[in-house]
Amino acid sequence: xxxxxxxxxxxxxxxxxxxxxxxxxxxxxxxxxxxxxxxxxxxxxxxxxxxxxxxxxxxxxxxxxxxxxxxxxxxxxxxxxxxxxxxxxxxxxxxxxxxxxxxxxxxxxxxxxxxxxxxxxxxxxxxxxxxxxxxxxxxxxxxxxxxxxxxxxxxx
Amino acid sequence: xxxxxxxxxxxxxxxxxxxxxxxxxxxxxxxxxxxxxxxxxxxxxxxxxxxxxxxxxxxxxxxxxxxxxxxxxxxxxxxxxxxxxxxxxxxxxxxxxxxxxxxxxxxxxxxxxxxxxxxxxxxxxxxxxxxxxxxxxxxxxxxxxxxxxxxxxxxxxxxxxxxxxxxxxxxxxxxxxxxxxxxxxxxxxxxxxxxxxxxxxxxxxxxxxxxxxxxxxxxxxxxxxxxxxxxxxxxxxxxxxxxxxxxxxxxxxxxxxxxxxxxxxxxxxxxxxxxxxxxxxxxxxxxxxxxxxxxxxxxxxxxxxxxxxxxxxxxxxxxxxxxxxxxxxxxxxxxxxxxxxxxxxxxxxxxxxxxxxxxxxxxxxxxxxxxxxxxxxxxxxxxxxxxxxxxxxxxxxxxxxxxxxxxxxxxxxxxxxxxxxxxxxxxxxxxxxxxxxxxxxxxxxxxxxxxxxxxxxxxxxxxxxxxxxxxxxxxxxxxxxxxxxxxxxxxxxxxxxxxxxxxxxxxxxxxxxxxxxxxxxxxxxxxxxxxxxxxxxxxxxxxxxxxxxxxxxxxxxxxxxxxxxxxxxxxxxxxxxxxxxxxxxxxxxxxxxxxxxxxxxxxxxxxxxxxxxxxxxxxxxxxxxxxxxxxxxxxxxxxxxxxxxxxxxxxxxxxxxxxxxxxxxxxxxxxxxxxxxxxxxxxxxxxxxxxxxxxxxxxxxxxxxxxxxxxxxxxxxxxxxxxxxxxxxxxxxxxxxxxxxxxxxxxxxxx
Ligand code: FES
Ligand code: FES
Numbered sequence: 086x087x088x089x090x091x092x093x094x095x096x097x098x099x100x101x102x103x104x105x106x107x108x109x110x111x112x113x114x115x116x117x118x119x120x121x122x123x124x125x126x127x128x129x130x131x132x133x134x135x136x137x138x139x140x141x142x143x144x145x146x147x148x149x150x151x152x153x154x155x156x157x158x159x160x161x162x163x164x165x166x167x168x169x170x171x172x173x174x175x176x177x178x179x180x181x182x183x184x185x186x187x188x189x190x191x192x193x194x195x196x197x198x199x200x201x202x203x204x205x206x207x208x209x210x211x212x213x214x215x216x217x218x219x220x221x222x223x224x225x226x227x228x229x230x231x232x233x234x235x236x237x238x239x240x241x
Numbered sequence: 242x243x244x245x246x247x248x249x250x251x252x253x254x255x256x257x258x259x260x261x262x263x264x265x266x267x268x269x270x271x272x273x274x275x276x277x278x279x280x281x282x283x284x285x286x287x288x289x290x291x292x293x294x295x296x297x298x299x300x301x302x303x304x305x306x307x308x309x310x311x312x313x314x315x316x317x318x319x320x321x322x323x324x325x326x327x328x329x330x331x332x333x334x335x336x337x338x339x340x341x342x343x344x345x346x347x348x349x350x351x352x353x354x355x356x357x358x359x360x361x362x363x364x365x366x367x368x369x370x371x372x373x374x375x376x377x378x379x380x381x382x383x384x385x386x387x388x389x390x391x392x393x394x395x396x397x398x399x400x401x402x403x404x405x406x407x408x409x410x411x412x413x414x415x416x417x418x419x420x421x422x423x424x425x426x427x428x429x430x431x432x433x434x435x436x437x438x439x440x441x442x443x444x445x446x447x448x449x450x451x452x453x454x455x456x457x458x459x460x461x462x463x464x465x466x467x468x469x470x471x472x473x474x475x476x477x478x479x480x481x482x483x484x485x486x487x488x489x490x491x492x493x494x495x496x497x498x499x500x501x502x503x504x505x506x507x508x509x510x511x512x513x514x515x516x517x518x519x520x521x522x523x524x525x526x527x528x529x530x531x532x533x534x535x536x537x538x539x540x541x542x543x544x545x546x547x548x549x550x551x552x553x554x555x556x557x558x559x560x561x562x563x564x565x566x567x568x569x570x571x572x573x574x575x576x577x578x579x580x581x582x583x584x585x586x587x588x589x590x591x592x593x594x595x596x597x598x599x600x601x602x603x604x605x606x607x608x609x610x611x612x613x614x615x616x617x618x619x620x621x622x623x624x625x626x627x628x629x630x631x632x633x634x635x636x637x638x639x640x641x642x643x644x645x646x647x648x649x650x651x652x653x654x655x656x657x658x659x660x661x662x663x664x665x666x667x668x669x670x671x672x673x674x675x676x677x678x679x680x681x682x683x684x685x686x687x688x689x690x691x692x693x694x695x696x697x698x699x700x701x702x703x704x705x706x707x708x709x710x711x712x713x714x715x716x717x718x719x720x721x722x723x724x725x726x727x728x729x730x731x732x733x734x735x736x737x738x739x740x741x742x743x744x745x746x747x748x749x750x751x752x753x754x755x756x757x758x759x760x761x762x763x764x765x766x767x768x769x770x771x772x773x774x775x776x777x778x779x780x781x782x783x784x785x786x787x788x789x790x791x792x793x794x795x796x797x798x799x800x801x802x803x804x805x806x807x808x809x810x811x812x813x814x815x816x817x818x819x820x821x822x823x824x825x826x827x828x829x830x831x832x833x834x835x836x837x838x839x840x841x842x843x844x845x846x847x848x849x850x851x852x853x854x855x856x857x858x859x860x861x862x863x864x865x866x867x868x869x870x871x872x873x874x875x876x877x878x879x880x881x882x883x884x885x886x887x888x889x890x891x892x893x894x895x896x897x898x899x900x901x902x903x904x905x906x907x908x909x910x911x912x913x914x915x916x917x918x919x920x921x922x923x924x925x926x927x928x929x930x931x932x933x934x935x936x937x938x939x940x941x942x943x944x945x946x947x948x949x950x951x952x953x954x955x956x957x958x959x960x961x962x963x964x965x966x967x968x969x970x971x972x973x974x975x976x977x978x979x980x981x982x983x984x985x986x987x988x989x990x991x992x
Contacts, residue, residue, distance in 0.1 A: 106363070108363060116273070120275060121266075122266070122269070122273035122275075123265070123266020124266070125270065125272075125451070125452065125501070126453070127452065127453070127501075127533070127918070128533040128917065128918045129532055129533065130533070130918075132533075132919045133451055133533075133918050162266070164265070172261070172265070176261075176264040179260075180256045181256070183254070183257070183726065183886075185263055186502075186725035186726060186884070186887055186891060187451075187452070187499075187503075187724050187725060188259075188268060189270060189450075189451045189452040189499075189501025189502060190451050191264055192264075192266045195264060213926075214926045214929075215927055217925075217926050217927075218925040218926060218927035219925075221925065222451070222926075223448075223449045223450055223502050223504070223923065224502055224724075225887055225890060225891050225894075226887075226890030226893055226894035226895075226929070226932050227890075227926035227929055228890045228929075228931050228932045229886075229890070230926065231931070232931075
């Protein structure tokens, strides 16, 4: 057995410790060790965005980050977005716009959209399409997703 | 019937019931499932496209620390060469089992050979590399015309062609030949003043759902097998497991978790039986997940095809004859959707003389699986391109030629059925009036194309039960897995009957032990058939509650009526009570009310679509840009218009991908060289404009609210519409899919 590392990090504003093998990705750690299964695996090689999380303020594919790399850092996942009695405006906009069908891509899109709006609160349609091009959705044709992000930007 | 009716719930856009779980990451999809003591499985796949398996030695893998069990085809009950009916038509059991774990031959790169269960997925993967397989490599055959040649490498020594009821005796790769005839084809072409005949080639494409296949299985000590998974149909998984494992359905429970897309590709089972075999061998629950390369190489693409289309018409545009030959790649085992393609190929038009030949051909690619209107897109690419050329030759507007020949109620489809009320003409008229079609489009290298499409839709069995809660809400139990918002569209039909808001219905998709048989979420059937069952179950609730009202009011139950959510008594006594108030009185009037219904409705009603697209061709790079897209479609009645629009938009974009980029690229050894989302390029949002939709509502007489299935037909027109637009832009007819930059540049003579 490979020796596991002890990692101390922050996830959704909570201090978290976990053990992981050096070869385990952040995605694997989130899902299998911490049971935060909101981030999804669509490809495991950086091409679908289903695993998107925010690491120290930057959008990343968690399948391309190693669990051990989060030592001392801060991770935001889909599970941390809503308040106890209120959804985040992007989540509301996705529901209002029917911007999901199967929903497997949705956590990734929402995290990606959050990273966009955190940095650019009033993006144009083209800026949204450019930013979200790393997230694949096979169900919606993206129309309603782009509208949801436009709406979320207008609401915040 | 329902055309003029005012609805309270139907046609509105409530938030879907499973929405909050899905935007917060709380919804549990197949791969998210966790259970104590879980082992992880991994499948070893063939590196060769065609090979005889000489021997498999698993001893080194079994000895690897952390490995708990290894299985091969030896662990499957011996499969006979017999046919089993699994709800989607008869299937040869040996083929079904061999596709799960190859017994004698590997028939495509990625074919499952063996599987390992270990304490973690990395160990399982390591152990796969320790399985020693000796192969005798055989030459592969990778293209349908080559596979049909008499001297082609043969995949199955015992496969002979079944042709129009006869079986030939020579081994071949042509599994079957079908034919539909209508009228007198020779007379039809003799009557024609213009005849156009073209050949078309379409590539192998994948459904491309973002969630890979997954399964967790566990055998209890009492022999009860439970499988948690994402699937389009829990009951079809149960049936396939029962056949493959030779195990009674009564001992199998399939629990459908949330599903991350299917499009037809999550009906066949792949790793579910493997998880069950590993669970049996280890005595522990085992989870098996595919990675993306496994999904491309080991699961059903939709077939490549070679199609010829010949259409003859009078000078005024009236089509007199149409003939086609459709050769579809079934993949490693028989069963391409050529039958469905043959049903759809000329379905939009009323043509007197038709001849259709279809061929189902095996070759060394993964066994094909349904993909959204399976077979119809391939076929329409041919037909709709030739119809466009016909219109151009005769100098008739492409919408006009379709209006002139378009099928209507009472017309007979070439394969037999007579159309009930359908809305093809209405989709053409909607396109004709749309500002997109009337706008100008004259810039250099810009072009506009139109194309239509048909999908027949299916009915099949569905079951629904409805439990009334004391606060006037209801819990609706159903067996249709929700891939795109069907909890909402089903619940809304029950809510309409009961006169309560959509939010007062709590829909639940349950396992195979908890609801009556329900067929797959496929064939655009769910909102139609399970919705119909919800409608009937709600009617059953109303009927039972009338009895309760009668009891309360001491009147005859025939004197209780129900309208707009209110029960009232007629004849004498003036009594009135809302559904909600009466729900609170059930315990005083005899106990709970449970409504139920099972359906197998026959009147699915076909779906038609007409699309208009503007493109710009970059003649330097060969890239085609979609500038504007408008899709009109007859939905019968749109229950939740947002999700109908969503189905249309999603289907259109899959069709755009099929048209412009997507294809399996093979090397000479039969290896797919682009088995990743990086190299198999599906459209991203940056590749697209907004997709405009026009929902036309011509009620389906086969459903109480007029619903027609909407999910599949929107993928059918895009490749032809885009080909026609490219022709308009640069004057070149593209007859091969995808119309990728390299093919465009070749056509332009630049490379
Ligand atoms: S799973 Fe990480 S990008 Fe696809
Ligand atoms: S909603 Fe299914 S992949 Fe986006």
